[in-house]
Amino acid sequence: MSTIVAPSLFAADFLNLERDIDMLNRSEADWIHLDIMDGVFVPNLSFGFAVTDLLKRVTQKPLDTHLMIIQPEKFIDEVAATGSTLMNVHYEACPHLHRVVQQIRQKGMKPVVTLNPHTPVCVLEEILPELDMVLLMSVNPGFGGQQFIESSLEKVARLKEMIVRRGLSTLIEVDGGVNLETGKKLVEAGADVLVAGSYVFNADDPLRAIQALKAL
Ligand code: DX5
Ligand code: ZN
Numbered sequence: 001m002s003t004i005v006a007p008s009l010f011a012a013d014f015l016n017l018e019r020d021i022d023m024l025n026r027s028e029a030d031w032i033h034l035d036i037m038d039g040v041f042v043p044n045l046s047f048g049f050a051v052t053d054l055l056k057r058v059t060q061k062p063l064d065t066h067l068m069i070i071q072p073e074k075f076i077d078e079v080a081a082t083g084s085t086l087m088n089v090h091y092e093a094c095p096h097l098h099r100v101v102q103q104i105r106q107k108g109m110k111p112v113v114t115l116n117p118h119t120p121v122c123v124l125e126e127i128l129p130e131l132d133m134v135l136l137m138s139v140n141p142g143f144g145g146q147q148f149i150e151s152s153l154e155k156v157a158r159l160k161e162m163i164v165r166r167g168l169s170t171l172i173e174v175d176g177g178v179n180l181e182t183g184k185k186l187v188e189a190g191a192d193v194l195v196a197g198s199y200v201f202n203a204d205d206p207l208r209a210i211q212a213l214k215a216l
Helices: 014-026 049-055 072-081 097-106 152-165 180-189 206-214
Strands: 004-007 032-037 063-068 086-090 110-115 133-137 171-175 193-196
Touching: 004 032, 004 171, 004 206, 014 206, 032 049, 049 063, 049 072, 063 072, 072 086, 072 097, 086 097, 086 133, 097 110, 133 152, 152 171, 152 180, 180 193, 180 206, 193 206
Parallel strands: 004 193, 032 063, 063 086, 086 110, 110 133, 133 171, 171 193
Antiparallel strands: none
C-alpha cells in the first residue's frame, strides 16, 4: 500500500483558498487535513465552521478534521455537517474519550485519537480497538512550519508494535514537520498516513511534492 498523504490546508494561501483546493483536487493527495484551533487548547486560532461549511462545495477528497480544541464533543454534529470522513480529537482534551469515540462513530465518521508529543502511546491500550486511526503529533500543535521532534520515530514504532501484536488494522498518522526526509523515516518506522502543511504549500511545485510523499 502506498503512503496516504493528507496535505494540511492550514498552510494554504487563505486569500486564494479555492485555487489551492483546486490544486489538491488535481493532485495525488488522498485526503485534505483541516486544522481547527480554539486559542485555548493550543495557543493559536485557525478557521471555524463558517469556513469548513463552504469547503465541501469545492473539495473532492475525503476530509480529515483535526480538532485542537477543548471539549470537542460539543462539535460532533458540526464536524459531521462538513462531510468529514475522519474526526480527530485529542486524548488530552477528552476525560470521557470512550464516549466521544462512540458518538463520533454514531454520526457516521471514523474516530481518530490524537496524542501530543509528551503523551505516551500506552494510554491507548484500552481504546485502541475502537479506533480507525491514531494521530501522533510530531510537533507541539498550534503552528505550521515547526521542527520535527525526532523521538516521534520511536513512538511510531512502539504504536505499530502494539497494533500488530493485537492483530488490529488501526492506521498511524503523523502530523508536524513532515517533509521528504522525515517522511521517509516515518514510513520506515510504520506510519501509514503523512500530514504535510508547509512542505507541500511552500514547494515550488506542490503537485510534485505530494507525488514525492506518496512514493515514500
Ligand atoms: C499543527 C497542525 C499541523 C500543521 C502541520 O498544529 O496540526 O497539521 O498544519 O504543518 P507543517 O507540516 O508545516 O508542520
Ligand atoms: Zn493537524
